[in-house]
Amino acid sequence: MTEFVLQVNGASMRVEAPAEESLLSVLRYRLNLTGTKYGCGEGECGACTVLLNGKAYRSCRVSVAAAANAGITTIEGLERHGVLTPVQQAFVDEGAMQCGYCTSGMIVEATALLEENPQPTEEQIVARMNGNVCRCGTYPRIVAAVRRAAEGGRA
Numbered sequence: 001m002t003e004f005v006l007q008v009n010g011a012s013m014r015v016e017a018p019a020e021e022s023l024l025s026v027l028r029y030r031l032n033l034t035g036t037k038y039g040c041g042e043g044e045c046g047a048c049t050v051l052l053n054g055k056a057y058r059s060c061r062v063s064v065a066a067a068a069n070a071g072i073t074t075i076e077g078l079e080r081h082g083v084l085t086p087v088q089q090a091f092v093d094e095g096a097m098q099c100g101y102c103t104s105g106m107i108v109e110a111t112a113l114l115e116e117n118p119q120p121t122e123e124q125i126v127a128r129m130n131g132n133v134c135r136c137g138t139y140p141r142i143v144a145a146v147r148r149a150a151e152g153g154r155a
Ligand code: FES
Pocket: 037, 038, 039, 040, 041, 042, 043, 044, 045, 046, 047, 048, 049, 058, 059, 060, 061
């Protein structure tokens, strides 16, 4: 076991874990941040997406050791003082979820997209969100939510 001090959602969190343990596992099972979901465990579904220094990463494919020097943001760290971000609010307004299992990863991925490209085209939204799997097939409403957030909530 190795002791790490992770910067998660603006707070320093001390945790002991094997250096090769996935960031996803550490977040969920050692830090109790269960908003980040386990889907495939192989980097293919996007359910586990978090931000590392503002960029989207599959936390199932990042070791805790590799994440130790990054600023980590999970779905729990997006809202501020109970106020949802524009992306979160747009997902609510569009009803862009059914079971909700993919939603954390979708919102984090969309947050990274709009940070990199605040005015994406429809094609760019589809291409980017295509890497995140929704078993419920809510894709049209997810795309609409990202468009709504990009348009400042006026979709
Ligand atoms: S659980 Fe990480 S990409 Fe599927």
